[in-house]
Structure formats: C-alpha cells, structure tokens
Amino acid sequence: MSSSLPCLLLRLWLVCFWSVSHQAAPSSKDVGVRVGTAAVELAADDAMVIAGGIHAGQAKGQEGLLRAVAMVLEKDQTKVVMVSLDVLMMTRHVLDPILADIQKECGISPEQVMIHCTHTHHAPSTLRLHDYQADPRFIARVHRATVQAVQQANAALSEDLLEAFFSLGREETVGRNSRQMLTDGSIYWIGRREFVRPTGPFDSQLPVMGFRSKGSAKDPAPWKALWFNHSTHTIGTLRSGVRSPSFYGLAAQQLEADLEAHVLFLEGASGSTHNLDLSCQEATHRMVHAVQDALNAMQPAPMQRLAAIKRSFTYRVRHFDEAAEHQAVSDYCTQWVGPYGRQVIPVFKAMRDELAPHQGEERETWIQAMLLGDVAMVAVPAEFFTQLGLDIKERSPFKKTFVAELSNDWIGYLPDLEAHRLGGYQVWTGYHSYCEPGTGERMVDEVLQLLEMLKQSELP
Numbered sequence: 001m002s003s004s005l006p007c008l009l010l011r012l013w014l015v016c017f018w019s020v021s022h023q024a025a026p027s028s029k030d031v032g033v034r035v036g037t038a039a040v041e042l043a044a045d046d047a048m049v050i051a052g053g054i055h056a057g058q059a060k061g062q063e064g065l066l067r068a069v070a071m072v073l074e075k076d077q078t079k080v081v082m083v084s085l086d087v088l089m090m091t092r093h094v095l096d097p098i099l100a101d102i103q104k105e106c107g108i109s110p111e112q113v114m115i116h117c118t119h120t121h122h123a124p125s126t127l128r129l130h131d132y133q134a135d136p137r138f139i140a141r142v143h144r145a146t147v148q149a150v151q152q153a154n155a156a157l158s159e160d161l162l163e164a165f166f167s168l169g170r171e172e173t174v175g176r177n178s179r180q181m182l183t184d185g186s187i188y189w190i191g192r193r194e195f196v197r198p199t200g201p202f203d204s205q206l207p208v209m210g211f212r213s214k215g216s217a218k219d220p221a222p223w224k225a226l227w228f229n230h231s232t233h234t235i236g237t238l239r240s241g242v243r244s245p246s247f248y249g250l251a252a253q254q255l256e257a258d259l260e261a262h263v264l265f266l267e268g269a270s271g272s273t274h275n276l277d278l279s280c281q282e283a284t285h286r287m288v289h290a291v292q293d294a295l296n297a298m299q300p301a302p303m304q305r306l307a308a309i310k311r312s313f314t315y316r317v318r319h320f321d322e323a324a325e326h327q328a329v330s331d332y333c334t335q336w337v338g339p340y341g342r343q344v345i346p347v348f349k350a351m352r353d354e355l356a357p358h359q360g361e362e363r364e365t366w367i368q369a370m371l372l373g374d375v376a377m378v379a380v381p382a383e384f385f386t387q388l389g390l391d392i393k394e395r396s397p398f399k400k401t402f403v404a405e406l407s408n409d410w411i412g413y414l415p416d417l418e419a420h421r422l423g424g425y426q427v428w429t430g431y432h433s434y435c436e437p438g439t440g441e442r443m444v445d446e447v448l449q450l451l452e453m454l455k456q457s458e459l460p
Contacts, residue, residue: 031302031373032161034074035211037225037262038152040145042066042086044124044243048135051088052121052235054347056132059122062243064250066123068142069264070149071225072108073372074157075306080370081113081153082227082377082404083146084264086245089117090126092365092381092409094139101147106154111310114368114379115146117406119234119267122244127410129431131347162211162224164373166301166400169206169294174247174283175232177202177386178274179424184335187424191336199422200272203231203386205393207402208294209301209375223261228252228291229377229402231268231386236280247280251287266404269389271382271413271426303373307457309450310368313381313443315411317361318436320429325352329428351430366408367443369450376401376454378447381409383426387416388440395448397455414440 044066050057066086073080081102099110124138177198180188187199208228215221230248237244244250252263275283329348333341368379376398384405393401413426413433420427420437427433 031163031304033164033211033303033306034157035162035225036072036153036155036157037070037264038149038156039067039069039262040149040152042068042123042138042145043141044138048124048138049132050122050243051125051127051129051132054130054344059243060241061239063238064245064253066120066243066245067249068145068149069262070153071227071262071264072150072153072157073306075303078306079108079112080306080308080372081108081150082264082266083113083115083150084266085115085117085142085146086120086249087117087123087126087142088119088121089406089410090142094126094143095408098143098146101143102150105147105151108150108154112308113150114370114377114404114407116266116379116404117410118245118248118265119270119406120244120246120249121235122237122242122246124243130351158224160213162213164301164303165210165212165298166375167208167294167297167299168400169208169290169297170204171206171230171286171290172204174230174278174286175202175270175273175275176277177272178233178276179272179419179422179426182336186332186336187422189332189425191338191341200385200387200419201390202273203268203390205268205402206230206290206294207375207400208291208298209372210295210298223259225262226255226259227264227266228294229266229268229404230287231270231273231389233270233274234267236275236283238280247275247283247287250280250284251291254284254288255291266377267406269380269384269386269403269405271385271405271415272419273386301373301375305371305373305458307371307454308368309453310366310408311446311450312364313367313446314362314364315439315442316436317355317358317363317434318429319359320352322352322356325429328423332425348428348430355429355431355434363411365411367447367450368408369447369454371398371454374398374400376451378403378451379407380405380414380443380447381407382411382414385413385415385419385440387418388414388444391444392447396451398451401451411435414443416440
C-alpha cells in the first residue's frame with residue numbers, strides 16, 4: 001500500500017491541476033459573438049384591409065414604419081436568427097416558404113430561424129380572421145422584405161466578436177390582465193366596464209439584451225444591436241385611423257434613433273394581457289424609458305454558446321356545441337357591448353360554420369427554443385395566455401427564460417384550462433380560438449422538453 005501512495009498523490013495532483021486550468025476565466029474569444037442586423041420596410045397603402053378588429057378595417061396614412069427587423073448571431077460556425085415583423089400574425093402556410101427562401105439564399109437552416117410577429121393591430125391583413133381575408137399583395141411584400149432583412153443582416157455580420165450584455169428590467173404599468181370578471185360573472189372583452197377583479201396574472205418582466213464592441217468601463221462602446229421582450233397586446237396609435245407598428249414598434253424606432261443601432265422587439269405571452277388605461281403616446285413613452293433604465297443596469301452576459309431546436313407539435317381542432325357557443329356570444333354582446341354587438345354575433349356564427357366540418361381534425365405546428373449564452377428564448381405559435389408563459393419561466397432549467405409568442409405560425413389563442421372554464425371572447429370558437437382545451441398545457445410540457453434537451457447538450 002505504501003508503494004501505491006505516491007501514485008495516488010500524483011493522480012490527485014494531476015486532477016487538481018486539470019480542474020484549475022480549465023476553470024480559468026474564459027477569453028474574450030470564448031464569450032464574444034458576431035452580430036449582424038438589418039431592417040426592411042413592409043410597404044403598405046391605404047387600399048389594403050387592416051387586420052386586428054372584428055370587421056375589415058381601413059386606414060388613411062401611416063405613423064412610424066412597418067418593418068421586418070432581423071438579427072443574426074454567429075459563434076463557432078453556428079448561427080441563430082431572430083426576425084420581428086410588424087404584423088398581427090402569420091400562419092406557417094406563409095412562413096414556411098419564407099424560411100425555405102432564407103435557407104436557399106443564406107444557407108441557414110429553418111431550425112435556426114425564428115420569425116416572430118409583433119401583433120400590431122394596425123397593419124394590413126396577413127390571414128383569414130373574423131370577417132376579412134388576407135391581402136395577397138401585402139403578404140408578397142412581407143415575404144420579400146423578410147428574406148431581404150435576413151440576407152442583409154447576414155451580410156452585415158461584424159468582423160470582430162462583440163460583447164453581450166443583459167438586464168432584466170420591469171414595466172408594470174403599460175399592461176394588465178384584461179380578462180376582468182364583470183359583475184354578472186362574465187369575462188370582459190369590449191363594452192361596459194363593471195370590473196370585479198382580474199382572473200389571471202400580468203407579467204411585467206422586461207428582458208433586454210444588447211451587443212457592442214469592447215470598451216472600457218469609463219468609456220463603453222456604443223450599442224450595435226438590441227432586443228427587448230414584454231407581454232402586452234400591441235394595440236393603439238398616436239393618430240386615429242392610421243397604419244402603425246403601435247407603441248412597442250414606435251418605442252423600438254425611437255430607441256433606434258437615440259442609440260443609432262437596430263432594435264428588435266419580441267412580444268411575450270400576452271393572450272390575456274392588454275393596455276386598458278394608457279394612450280399610445282404614454283405607453284410608448286413608458287416603454288422607451290423602461291428599456292433605457294434596463295440599459296443603464298446592463299451586466300456582461302458571456303456568450304459561450306448559441307443553439308436552437310425546432311420541433312413539430314400536434315394538436316386538434318376542438319369539438320364544440322353550436323347552441324352553447326351561440327348563446328355565449330349572444331349573451332355577452334347583448335348585455336355588455338350595446339348596439340354594435342348585433343353586428344358581432346353573425347361574424348362568430350360564420351366562423352363556426354366554416355370550422356364545424358373540421359372538428360377533431362389533427363394539425364401540426366412548430367415549437368422552438370433558442371439558447372443565447374445563458375438566456376433561453378422560447379417561440380410559441382399562438383396568442384399564449386400569460387399564465388402559460390409564466391409556467392414555462394418557472395419550470396425552465398434556465399434561470400433566464402423568456403417567451404416570444406406568435407412565432408413561426410399562428411393557431412389562435414391558447415388559454416389555460418382555468419380560462420376555458422371561465423369562458424369569454426378568447427375561448428369562443430372561431431378562427432381566433434379553435435384548439436381543444438388542454439393544448440396550452442401540453443405545449444408548455446413539450447417546450448420544457450426542448451429546454452431540457454438544450455440543457456443536457458451543455459453537459460460535457
């Protein structure tokens with residue numbers, strides 16, 4: 001035994017030496033990332049039908065720009081792409097061909113690309129919803145602009161590695177849970193406001209990630225690119241009756257002018273959250289200042305790794321009771337909406353008539369998870385209820401996990417089971433809401449599997 005002791009000590013010394021040498025602080029090469037950004041306008045005109053309402057809308061003029069904003073990140077020959085489109089939402093029927101063209105033109109796999117819609121209710125229509133159809137001219141322009149934005153961002157990748165910074169800010173006043181219980185037990189949508197209490201949570205988190213060249217603490221380099229994420233429906237304009245990216249897009253463009261860097265906005269899980277109180281001007285002002293506050297609190301975010309996983313998710317069109325659905329819509333519109341309610345009821349009847357033959361039909365969509373250093377971004381294809389988004393954040397294996405709804409597809413509202421029980425507009429059957437109850441919880445579970453896969457692949 002005494003003869004083996006020196007060998008054992010030598011082994012222990014070698015293990016300790018290897019451990020210490022491999023725990024040394026990473027070099028800038030280890031933590032940096034190449035970044036490229038671009039923005040391309042989504043050209044629109046007054047003849048185009050505006051989405052976002054129950055009936056076909058029209059606009060005269062425009063404030064701000066409707067845009068496709070692309071950010072390409074590259075590290076160790078791996079690229080991930082985030083694209084933000086100032087439109088209400090888009091289905092995979094339109095987005096899958098865009099992804100194919102991005103792969104053809106840029107050589108970037110669809111698995112590595114997230115195409116997100118900011119959910120502005122003041123842009124031309126890109127899909128069949130309520131009583132209006134998609135505008136094919138606008139869709140063609142969105143297609144071209146999205147591909148161009150990724151091409152330009154990919155070509156603009158920085159030669160040098162940029163440093164990443166992150167801050168988790170908050171904005172608690174722009175939105176709130178909008179599914180307020182009313183005095184008769186109904187759930188608020190539009191009309192009179194006799195609120196009793198909110199029926200769900202509001203997520204005030206405001207994650208901000210920025211990229212810039214190396215600089216000193218006393219003299220930091222200017223920002224090269226930025227993204228931020230917040231969870232409230234994107235509704236409201238500065239001027240009445242115009243096309244607009246609404247308050248999030250307007251805030252992003254104001255920040256761009258101040259920072260001289262592209263700013264990309266990602267809508268969080270906001271299917272149950274709206275701005276019920278503030279003007280668009282005030283909401284824009286508060287978002288700008290909240291992002292600026294987050295920028296002032298930025299901390300280094302070492303970018304050791306980029307990764308993305310995209311998988312198919314199967315769901316079914318719900319079975320529904322036509323008489324019960326008609327009664328729910330009629331009761332609410334009669335009690336709370338007033339004369340306009342009589343114009344709303346037949347719109348939902350027409351959607352149910354179109355959906356009726358498809359009850360029980362199995363369909364497929366996409367779910368996706370991206371890892372940007374130690375920040376995880378989840379992409380879901382729906383107007384995701386805030387409770388479901390919080391479930392993902394709380395159960396994720398990554399401390400910094402955030403949700404980008406309306407990404408890669410659109411399958412309507414996805415409420416949680418409690419919201420289905422309570423009822424309300426978001427669960428009335430129509431093109432805006434047709435998945436069977438429980439789909440949201442299943443999607444949460446499968447998204448968490450993707451996050452676990454990313455976590456496990458980090459291990460040596």
